[in-house]
Amino acid sequence: MNQHHPIVPREKLDFGLEGDIPKYWFGGHPFKTRYFDAMSTIFPEGERFFISCVRDFRDQVTDPVLREEIKHFIRQEGQHGIVHSQYNERLKAQGIDVDRLEGIQRGLIEWMRKYLPKKHTLASTAAAEHMTSIMAHSFFARKDVMANVDPRMRAMYAWHAMEEIEHKAVAFDVMQKIAKVWYPRRVVAMVEVTLGFTINSLLTTRHMLKVDGFSRLQRAKLWAQGLWWLYKPGGLFTSMFSQYIHYYKPGFHPWQQGQMDSYQLWLNTFNQTGDAILAGEVLHAAAA
Template sequence: MSAHEKTLHPETGGIVVRAIPFSFDEKINPVWYPGRPEWSHMANGASLTMPYLEPFLIKTVREALKKASNQQLKEDVHGFMAQEGNHFQNHRRYNEILKCHYPKLADVEEEMAAEYKNFQAKSLRWRLAYTAGFETMTMGMTEWLIEARRDLFGNADPSVSSLILWHMVEETEHKNVAYDLYEDLYGSYWPRTWGLIYGSFHVAWASRKGYKRMLEGDRLWNKLTSRLRLWRMVTQFLIKVSPAMLRSLAPGYHPSKVKDPAWVSRWTDAYTDLPENIIPLLDTSHPDIPAQFVR
């Protein structure tokens, strides 16, 4: 058994917790995909939300955990919290570098901190519906990012690309947890549906605030050519992610019924064989970006 396999702990059920300390060069270009600032900053804007969104999700499921009745579900919730905790810590390290380039991002962070603080005053059902809804949306995001990885990450900075795709792999692994926890405690269809819509669009709007500031900093926001490229990427996002959101509204839906991308299992297999203390960086120069790590 490799050192990486030992990250599976009894209290997390079958969810693997990978404490990966991604490192980012202080001189990294925020336009981590050369020549594609709009796409780079869309992803950067999403990264900016993580240290505010994911602690909110963790606090919500931790509170709900006290009321859960299923032992396996309780173990899975622990795995969910551990994975999400590792996610936002890595994103925070990257975000600190972004703020060095774009100091006005601090204002966006202040707004998000205030919003999620206000959310904490809402009912547990409201917060858990938001959590389950947002986690449902990430399934469509995962499918898009992995299936289109050649276009979205080819020849891009490997540290940022690997961070994003690792995050998506683990979103796949815990895709059932928030949904099952909501169903265990409440099981009401309409609040969960509202949570999907509101949670998804709230995070998307917060991300937009971030990438707008960065494109303004690059003096691109008011340029028509840049705006057209941005709209193209936003349209691609909506076309790819919306079907996943719509299918989740169908009666009898459950995340476990959605087939995971095959690349996810290849990533997890490659990680299992990775030597200790090696950060799993993907080879973005390869045409297929295989689930094999640069050593």
């Protein structure tokens, strides 16, 4: 099992989100930008959900190391929600009904918290954490993925990605060691999270492109390009399938999958300079 990195909450970071970031900051491409924007609308409510689900079992944890990791996990996830909420204010100014989108998600989460067993919502959290950690690898291990992204947005997603890698095993360890979730529930939760994330992100992207005023024909062309980008051989998501499918192995643990070699470069740069944007650029430059 690979040695994991310390979980370090980083607060009050400045990504220049109030600056002149282009509307279509992902290489000028509407679909790619709006797909990532759709993910940003998911994060604030999602992070609060993850925190709540881990907190459900925190009082049962006696291992001081895991208790400390839970504390830092909660702080990191809280910061992710804060920063993405700041960015989502930009989306509101562009006419995106972020409040409605978050309200829909909040209603689903409230339903899950009310009617599903706490073990199941924790399993959903562990599944989502696996997905975000492998997305972190996919987005920043290959230089071509983020090549044409505005440096401020690249830095925000780089910071989020590096912290997801740092705490990728916390919810899983609570699920396995404390909640004692059995394997079938773990598998079902991952299937649910995969389908839910896919449907939510694509429907939100669809909403945003309609708000942007693209005609039906224009949207059809954007969707054809976008779905090919996501799901073609070697695409954004298909390239991470081998990492994703490992979760379904009975003996899986997140630290069986190694770290990005460039993680240490990001960490060293950030620690030495305190500049999250510079750290993001160093991470991108080191990608293959």
